[in-house]
Amino acid sequence: xxxxxxxxxxxxxxxxxxxxxxxxxxxxxxxxxxxxxxxxxxxxxxxxxxxxxxxxxxxxxxxxxxxxxxxxxxxxxxxxxxxxxxxxxxxxxxxxxxxxxxxxxxxxxxxxxxxxxxxxxxxxxxxxxxxxxxxxxxxxxxxxxxxxxxxxxxxxxxxxxxxxxxxxxxxxxxxxxxxxxxxxxxxxxxxxxxxxxxxxxxxxxxxxxxxxxxxxxxxxxxxxxxxxxxxxxxxxxxxxxxxxxxxxxxxxxxxxxxxxxxxxxxxxxxxxxxxxxxxxxxxxxxxxxxxxxxxxxxxxxxxxxxxxxxxxxxxxxxxxxxxxxxxxxxxxxxxxxxxxxxxxxxxxxxxxxxxxxxxxxxxxxxxxxxxxxxxxxxxxxxxxxxxxxxxxxxxxxxxxxxxxxxxxxxxxxxxxxxxxxxxxxxxxxxxxxxxxxxxxxxxxxxxxxxxxxxxxxxxxxxxxxxxxxxxxxxxxx
Numbered sequence: 001x002x003x004x005x006x007x008x009x010x011x012x013x014x015x016x017x018x019x020x021x022x023x024x025x026x027x028x029x030x031x032x033x034x035x036x037x038x039x040x041x042x043x044x045x046x047x048x049x050x051x052x053x054x055x056x057x058x059x060x061x062x063x064x065x066x067x068x069x070x071x072x073x074x075x076x077x078x079x080x081x082x083x084x085x086x087x088x089x090x091x092x093x094x095x096x097x098x099x100x101x102x103x104x105x106x107x108x109x110x111x112x113x114x115x116x117x118x119x120x121x122x123x124x125x126x127x128x129x130x131x132x133x134x135x136x137x138x139x140x141x142x143x144x145x146x147x148x149x150x151x152x153x154x155x156x157x158x159x160x161x162x163x164x165x166x167x168x169x170x171x172x173x174x175x176x177x178x179x180x181x182x183x184x185x186x187x188x189x190x191x192x193x194x195x196x197x198x199x200x201x202x203x204x205x206x207x208x209x210x211x212x213x214x215x216x217x218x219x220x221x222x223x224x225x226x227x228x229x230x231x232x233x234x235x236x237x238x239x240x241x242x243x244x245x246x247x248x249x250x251x252x253x254x255x256x257x258x259x260x261x262x263x264x265x266x267x268x269x270x271x272x273x274x275x276x277x278x279x280x281x282x283x284x285x286x287x288x289x290x291x292x293x294x295x296x297x298x299x300x301x302x303x304x305x306x307x308x309x310x311x312x313x314x315x316x317x318x319x320x321x322x323x324x325x326x327x328x329x330x331x332x333x334x335x336x337x338x339x340x341x342x343x344x345x346x347x348x349x350x351x352x353x354x355x356x357x358x359x360x361x362x363x364x365x366x367x368x369x370x371x372x373x374x375x376x377x378x379x380x381x382x383x384x385x386x387x388x389x390x391x392x393x394x395x396x397x398x399x400x401x402x403x404x405x406x407x408x409x410x411x412x413x414x415x416x417x418x419x420x421x422x423x424x425x426x427x428x429x430x431x432x433x434x435x436x437x438x439x440x441x442x443x444x445x446x447x448x449x450x451x452x453x454x455x456x457x458x459x460x461x462x463x464x465x466x467x468x469x470x471x472x473x474x475x476x477x
Contacts, residue, residue: 001082001083001156001162001163001164002080002082002083002095002152002161002164003080003081003149003164004078004079004080004099004148004149004152005078005079005145005213005215006076006077006078006140006144006145006148007077007078007079007212007213007215008076008140009024009073009074009075009076009126010072010073011074012220013220013221014220017055017058017074018052018055020074021054021055021074022051023205023209024077024126024209025050025051025111025126026051027124027206027209028111028124029050029111030113030115031428032117033113033115033116033117034114034116035089036421036425037421039089039092039093039113039114039115039116040093040111040112040114041096041111041112042109042110042111042112043097043100043101043109043110043111044108044109044110045110045128046367046368046371047113048360048363048364048367049364049367049368050109050111050126052364053109053394053398054074054075054109054128054130056394056397056398057109057130057131057132057134057394058074060134060393060394061130061135061137064135065135072129072137073129074129075126075127075129076127076129076138077124077126078099078100078103078123078124078125078127078148079122079123079124079125080092080095080096080099080122080123080125080152081121081122081123082095082120082121082122082161083120083161083162084119086161086162087161089114089116089121091159092121092122092123093112093114093123095152095155095156095159095161096112096114096123096125097112098155099123099125099148099155100125100127102151102155104127104138107132107133107138108127108128108129108130108132109127109128109132110125110126111126112124112125113125117200118198118200149164184228184230184231185235185239185240187228188216188226188228188235188240188244189240189241189244191211191214192207192211192240192244195207195210195211195214201253202253203253203254204246204250204253207249207253208224211226215228215229216228217234219234223236223237223238223246224236224237224246225237237249243257255439287305287308288457289302289305292305309457309458309461312454313454313455313458316450316451316458317455319451320455323448328455331448331452331455332452334448335449335452338441338444338449339445339449341441341445342438342442342445345434345437345438345441349431349434349435349438352430352431353431355427356424356427356428356431359420359423359424359427360424362405362409362415362420363417365401365405365406366402366415366417366420367417368398368401369399369402369403369406369414371398372395372396372402373399375392375396375399376395376396376399376400379392379396
């Protein structure tokens, strides 16, 4: 049994078409979700360079037709989810491949990425909106979702899988009972809560991709807006309340805020709220009273600020005692050590991320090189014929790009793809390990920097009070 959904992919605001394609295809090809790329298949393209091959066809389409569309659909995604325990990842990928081939009639390049990171195995099928001959684009039609579901059901039956049964008409209910109505905003909050509970979104962009997979259309701009299937208008995230605004969701995913999940029925009827992690730090920065007075604050605020600052200084001093920091010199040394440690780990993570990106690019160029090697050899034999170039422009451009990349890297001998994949997996594991240490080191650095700031402000304020007492004493004399 497979549930299907056709999702249109548009260019993200502030990003190029190439970057938008790269982001979407990279999410689908995520090694953590596809068993290190084991369950990825493709048609008329290479999975490693699918975004660039899609872009080449789009440029060729513009050259052949003279059309330069803006804001159009750059690709389509078919989301195909299977019943838990009914299918293996290998067979799921095969079903996805057959579905894409029949749905596009073999006229569009596509990749099929089977994700196994959830209880239900599901496919992300991304196919190019531009046809293989670069003369036209795919256009959806009325009841395209129904046609896709029927095609998926036929293929499932051919593989001996179950299909989704039609729902029976609901029984008539008494007039005295009414079903509980939920607003569209409640539905969006529930969808966001479910993604946060699963912990599958690592950042804000990935959360938006997850919401797109859930059937929501995303409008990107100054304010992010969502529209579900039955909605007539877009709803802004900032209108959903505390904990669901753009800023709050970014803080939640960054670990600066946490969600207060409630399981009891009483709590479910109450709006969910987000709050700052109290364990992140037990004290805050001191209030600059003079600055607040300059902004027009009154005597009652000053009284509150003094009490607040006194409590914060006491907590900061307690923190120093708990960490056996006995002098100001020790405090400065600890701040320097914590900062250097954080900087070192951050630099190490960035270095590994850079190497991972280099390996991905190098693998893509190696695939392109060997895939187009014979075509380029024929191109040389025919004396660099213009006619041959027009017939095989895409392959020749890919081959030249690969050769240029090898020359820039000064490679005397091409590395084996198998060795590069092993190196990638090793570096990725090291990066994950460092991230766990990174969060704790960052927290420790922020705490001790905050403690030093509070102590500095307290000493500065104490020194100013002493000077003021001396000045008043001299005046009275």
